[in-house]
Amino acid sequence: MNRRTLLRGSAVSGIVPFTYGRVRSQPDESAADADGAVAVRIADASDPVEGGGLLEWTAEVENATDRTVRPTLEYLVGGEPAGTVTLTLEPGEIRRPFPRSYRVEPAARDRELSVGVRTNGDSDRRTVTVLGVEELDDGLTSPSEEIAVQPGTTVFFEAGAVDPDADTSQFTGWWVNGEPVGDSMVGPAWQSVYYAERNAHYWQYTAESEGTDRVTAGIDTDDGNYRADWTVTVTPDGHASPTIEDARPDRGTLPVDRDEPTDLEIDVADPDGALERVVWWIGQSDLILGTSDVSGAADTASLTVDGGLCHTCPIIAWVISADGTFTSESLWEVDDTGPGTETGLSVSITGTNDPVEAGGVLDVTAALENAGTEPVSRDVDLVVGHDPQRVATRSVSVAGGVTETVSLEFETAVVDRTQAFPVRVETDDAVAERTVEVIGTADASGRVAITNTNDPVDAGDVLEVTATLENTSDRAVTRTAELIVGHDPTIVDTRRVSIDGGTTEPIDLEFETAVVANDQSFPVRVATDGCVAVRTVEVRGRN
Numbered sequence: 001m002n003r004r005t006l007l008r009g010s011a012v013s014g015i016v017p018f019t020y021g022r023v024r025s026q027p028d029e030s031a032a033d034a035d036g037a038v039a040v041r042i043a044d045a046s047d048p049v050e051g052g053g054l055l056e057w058t059a060e061v062e063n064a065t066d067r068t069v070r071p072t073l074e075y076l077v078g079g080e081p082a083g084t085v086t087l088t089l090e091p092g093e094i095r096r097p098f099p100r101s102y103r104v105e106p107a108a109r110d111r112e113l114s115v116g117v118r119t120n121g122d123s124d125r126r127t128v129t130v131l132g133v134e135e136l137d138d139g140l141t142s143p144s145e146e147i148a149v150q151p152g153t154t155v156f157f158e159a160g161a162v163d164p165d166a167d168t169s170q171f172t173g174w175w176v177n178g179e180p181v182g183d184s185m186v187g188p189a190w191q192s193v194y195y196a197e198r199n200a201h202y203w204q205y206t207a208e209s210e211g212t213d214r215v216t217a218g219i220d221t222d223d224g225n226y227r228a229d230w231t232v233t234v235t236p237d238g239h240a241s242p243t244i245e246d247a248r249p250d251r252g253t254l255p256v257d258r259d260e261p262t263d264l265e266i267d268v269a270d271p272d273g274a275l276e277r278v279v280w281w282i283g284q285s286d287l288i289l290g291t292s293d294v295s296g297a298a299d300t301a302s303l304t305v306d307g308g309l310c311h312t313c314p315i316i317a318w319v320i321s322a323d324g325t326f327t328s329e330s331l332w333e334v335d336d337t338g339p340g341t342e343t344g345l346s347v348s349i350t351g352t353n354d355p356v357e358a359g360g361v362l363d364v365t366a367a368l369e370n371a372g373t374e375p376v377s378r379d380v381d382l383v384v385g386h387d388p389q390r391v392a393t394r395s396v397s398v399a400g401g402v403t404e405t406v407s408l409e410f411e412t413a414v415v416d417r418t419q420a421f422p423v424r425v426e427t428d429d430a431v432a433e434r435t436v437e438v439i440g441t442a443d444a445s446g447r448v449a450i451t452n453t454n455d456p457v458d459a460g461d462v463l464e465v466t467a468t469l470e471n472t473s474d475r476a477v478t479r480t481a482e483l484i485v486g487h488d489p490t491i492v493d494t495r496r497v498s499i500d501g502g503t504t505e506p507i508d509l510e511f512e513t514a515v516v517a518n519d520q521s522f523p524v525r526v527a528t529d530g531c532v533a534v535r536t537v538e539v540r541g542r543n
Contacts, residue, residue, distance in 0.1 A: 037069040038062060038089065040122045043096055045115055047128035051106030052173060052218025052225040055128065058099045059117040063089035072498075075100045076116035076125075085478045085498040098477040103183070105175045106133045106218040106227035136160070136219055136226040142200075143324030147230055148238035154206045156318075156326035159217040159228050161199040171220040172201035177213055181205075182491065190286060192420040193435065194279075196386040197288045204326060207234040241327045242270040242319045245298075254315065254332035258346070258430055262305045266317055266331070273297040274321040283314040283330070284523070284536070286435040287422060294319075307431060311336040311348070312521070345370055345378055345398060347430045350405070352423070354436035355532055359414040362436060365407050366425040373400040382408035383424040412438045439531055447472065448481065448531045451506070453524070455537035460515040463537060467526040468506050471499040483509040484525040517543045 038061050045057035055077070063069050069089050075082045085097050104113065109132040116125040138144055140160030149155060159172050173183040184191045184201040195201055205215060217228040245267040256262045268275060278301035280289040292301035301317070309315075315332045336346075351365040362384075370376050375397055382392040391410035398404045408425065415438065424433045452466040463485075471477050476498060483493040492511035499505045509526065518541040526533050 037065045038071045041124040042126045048131050050131045050225040051133045052220050054101045055104050056099045056101045057115045060096050062094045066091045071119045077102050083478050103173045104130050108132050133225045133227050136228045141228045148233040149207050150238045150240050153241050154326045155324040156320050157203045158200040162221050164199040173218040174203040175216040210234050239272045239323050239325050241325045242321050244329050247331050253335050255335045256309050264303045268319050269298045270321050274323045276322040279318040281316040285433045309334040345429050347432045349432045349434045355439050357439045361409050363409045369403040370398040375399045378427040381426045385421050448533045450533045450535045458540050462510050462512050464510045468504050470504045476500045479528045481528040513539050517541045
């Protein structure tokens with residue numbers, strides 16, 4: 001396993017990859033030999049481009065022969081490969097594939113960077129200027145002090161919102177030692193929820209071996225770009241991760257009554273005396289339940305949750321120290337045993353049609369169960385957003401001992417950037433919640449769907465995920481598809497694929513599951529350029 005692979009991993013979660021996955025692909029047997037058959041040049045490039053922003057360049061390729069050819073164009077940045085696209089060109093045809101984009105690492109000073117494109121028979125190169133950008137204010141970055149940690153310690157970095165009150169977008173990319181390791185679109189539900197709650201994007205970095213690492217955040221906003229830089233010294237004398245010492249109730253199954261509050265409590269410790277906060281998450285719904293302030297070398301974090309919690313959902317605690325050290329643990333699995341169904345309804349969201357394109361209609365399907373003997377009539381509300389708004393209401397009657405299905409919908413807003421937000425189905429008796437995604441107009445040139453998995457698999461075996469990428473534009477595009485697993489999302493496999501306009505392309509991704517004692521279920525996501533498909537899979541424990 002190489003160093004870059006290790007740096008891409010995030011903090012501990014319920015199921016973590018044992019190895020970085022392997023991708024299976026089939027050779028393109030239909031491609032004609034295009035050696036020397038085409039001429040290629042760079043037709044356009046963004047110059048200058050701000051550090052942390054997207055560098056885009058467009059290739060123009062010409063088939064000067066009297067036969068149909070299928071050349072593969074390879075894109076380059078700084079002389080290094082940056083993706084490919086395969087085209088079919090008729091005799092004499094000239095085409096410009098969809099522009100290639102590459103997010104450039106920010107720095108303090110202006111610098112030059114080369115971009116290129118080549119085929120087997122021709123190539124072209126251009127030099128562009130990358131503009132230096134200012135540092136993000138110290139008050140918006142965390143940790144703020146020099147960082148020295150022991151090998152194997154995870155550090156939690158934050159880049160805060162430049163203008164949290166403005167109706168503008170913010171994108172954050174992350175680099176370690178000059179290598180891109182992720183961005184704020186990875187694990188979109190968790191990143192967007194955290195940003196909405198804390199006004200910051202985050203990255204979790206695990207120091208694997210002794211030495212010095214440079215971590216950089218590039219902040220891309222509508223009003224200009226910024227950077228944040230940290231130096232991490234990895235040494236046996238450095239800081240260690242905080243720990244969760246004890247939990248009340250005991251770790252494991254958490255019986256809850258949907259009509260009563262649920263009290264949670266954990267004892268946390270930090271050998272370096274820098275405890276700062278605990279962030280409480282509920283998985284599957286992908287929501288922050290609350291944040292508890294802690295301090296010193298040992299403290300107790302408490303949380304009271306009013307109302308119901310989704311059945312079988314895990315509750316996960318993030319412990320974050322002021323020096324940036326971090327730990328995460330899935331503590332409980334909710335067992336909703338609430339007695340309120342004798343006189344009311346229980347509700348669960350059984351399906352949505354997300355992700356939908358901005359401006360499209362989001363459909364939410366819910367099941368209403370009456371466990372009593374008498375009929376119950378209720379108004380059922382659909383509530384959406386981090387700033388909750390009621391967008392649809394239906395009146396439903398459910399006979400005793402019966403479960404009814406109800407569908408609610410609303411027309412999403414037209415937005416540029418892809419967004420994730422919670423939707424809730426509410427009655428007087430119960431509430432169910434789920435995070436959904438709307439694909440922004442700038443990201444809506446494709447779709448992704450998970451078509452098959454081989455779960456359930458035994459712990460330690462390879463989980464296989466088959467997905468289909470669709471290009472809805474009329475131009476060929478190149479997409480990077482990522483397989484993201486776990487309630488604390490981790491990238492475990494990637495595949496770069498070229499797709500002709502108006503066509504679909506199947507891909508296979510996989511990863512080797514960890515050896516665990518108990519059965520576990522967790523989400524897997526296939527994400528590509530703002531589009532994401534999600535499915536829950538199961539791993540059978542060794543017990």
